[in-house]
Amino acid sequence: MGDNNFFSTFSQMFLxxxxxxxxxxxxxxxxxxxxxxxxxxxxxxxxxxDYYAKLTSEINKESAxxxxxxxxxxxxxxxxxxxxxxxxxxxxxxxxxxxSKVKLRLENKAALSDKLLQKIEKYAVDKGLEIQSKDSLxxxxxKIIVIYKGYVHPPFLLSFGQKVMNFxxxxxxxxxxxxxxxxxxxxxxxxxxxxxxxxxxxxxSYSFVAAGLMGMVVPAVILLKGVFAKAAVGVKSQAMSxxxxxxxxxxxxxxxxxxGILLVLGIISAVISERKRAKLIYVR
Numbered sequence: 001m002g003d004n005n006f007f008s009t010f011s012q013m014f015l016x017x018x019x020x021x022x023x024x025x026x027x028x029x030x031x032x033x034x035x036x037x038x039x040x041x042x043x044x045x046x047x048x049x050d051y052y053a054k055l056t057s058e059i060n061k062e063s064a065x066x067x068x069x070x071x072x073x074x075x076x077x078x079x080x081x082x083x084x085x086x087x088x089x090x091x092x093x094x095x096x097x098x099x100s101k102v103k104l105r106l107e108n109k110a111a112l113s114d115k116l117l118q119k120i121e122k123y124a125v126d127k128g129l130e131i132q133s134k135d136s137l138x139x140x141x142x143k144i145i146v147i148y149k150g151y152v153h154p155p156f157l158l159s160f161g162q163k164v165m166n167f168x169x170x171x172x173x174x175x176x177x178x179x180x181x182x183x184x185x186x187x188x189x190x191x192x193x194x195x196x197x198x199x200x201x202x203x204x205s206y207s208f209v210a211a212g213l214m215g216m217v218v219p220a221v222i223l224l225k226g227v228f229a230k231a232a233v234g235v236k237s238q239a240m241s242x243x244x245x246x247x248x249x250x251x252x253x254x255x256x257x258x259x260g261i262l263l264v265l266g267i268i269s270a271v272i273s274e275r276k277r278a279k280l281i282y283v284r
Contacts, residue, residue: 023211039098054239089152097161198276208266215259
């Protein structure tokens with residue numbers, strides 16, 4: 001009889017462990033779906049870090065410094081690009097990452113080129129300077145537009161993002177499968193426990209607590225050590241560096257938050273289980 005009880009308890013604990021594995025898988029995939037695979041999340045991080053305004057400031061500074069080599073004072077181009085135009089192009093870039101069918105192009109390119117030409121030509125007229133070659137002026141403008149495009153449409157992130165998005169359907173399948181398998185394990189546990197809900201709650205609480213702790217501890221350690229945040233160290237743009245660091249940290253915090261929720265659910269399940277067990281004993 002004792003052997004049967006031991007085998008039964010061991011089987012139930014094993015099912016609880018397997019359930020925690022599928023629950024952790026569900027946690028990881030859900031966190032990925034809500035962060036790395038979410039266009040809205042990336043746009044939200046861009047707003048949180050004031051990315052558009054900071055990037056605009058960097059673009060204007062870099063453009064002014066470049067034009068200085070052609071004897072155009074910094075003051076002339078210090079505010080040539082505005083935040084709204086930068087935001088328009090960055091938003092289109094993010095949309096292109098998550099939607100491969102979207103054809104990426106530089107928005108308002110002609111208007112930006114005209115604005116640059118007008119500012120430089122106005123400076124020349126005001127100073128009484130003669131523009132010897134219109135072609136050289138157009139070349140200067142084109143090079144500044146290339147600088148602008150390099151900031152708003154960095155090529156490395158687009159290619160990487162589109163490759164990652166190819167796995168989105170597999171992530172969705174994995175999310176559904178892990179959730180369904182955890183649900184089925186809970187049913188098997190309920191059957192093996194002869195329909196005793198308080199016992200089911202006790203064993204599922206083990207799964208919730210285990211999954212919650214695994215979901216919280218590892219990301220918390222990574223956050224404290226700043227392992228993934230170091231990926232932004234080599235990025236030239238400070239605005240983009242801050243954006244990448246915040247984006248990665250938000251991804252890790254998603255794990256911690258969901259893990260915390262599972263931990264709380266595990267504690268609640270354990271408390272309810274004990275109350276139901278005590279009530280059952282009292283009734284008997």
